Amino acid sequence: MLTAAGVFTAPVTDPAWKVKPSWALVADADEIINPDLERFYAARAHSHLVEVKGASRHSVYETRPKEVAALIEEAAQHAQDQ
Secondary structure, eight states, X not given: OOOOGGGGTOOOSSOHHHHSOXXXXXXXXXXXXXXXXXXXXXXXXXXXXXXXXXXXXXXXXXXXXXXXXXXXXXXXXXXXXX
16 A cells, blocks of 8 residues: 655644653664764654663664663653653
8 A cells, every 4th residue: 555645745743752752772882873873863852861881783672681671661651650
């Protein structure tokens, strides 16, 4: 099924990344996406930033699952408290 052309021109007045809390994880030794770029995106979205020191590769969820799980649990707890 093709995407309707209107999705590309529809105005977005309140993008979720501006009005809803978000969390971002930066693997500071990522070799695929520059960690500074990830930090920039997180700051722009006013995300709760979690940095995983020494984590590398783009699959940080495989290499550092405890840190990733802690971030998910923190975000879920925040959502539950709302």
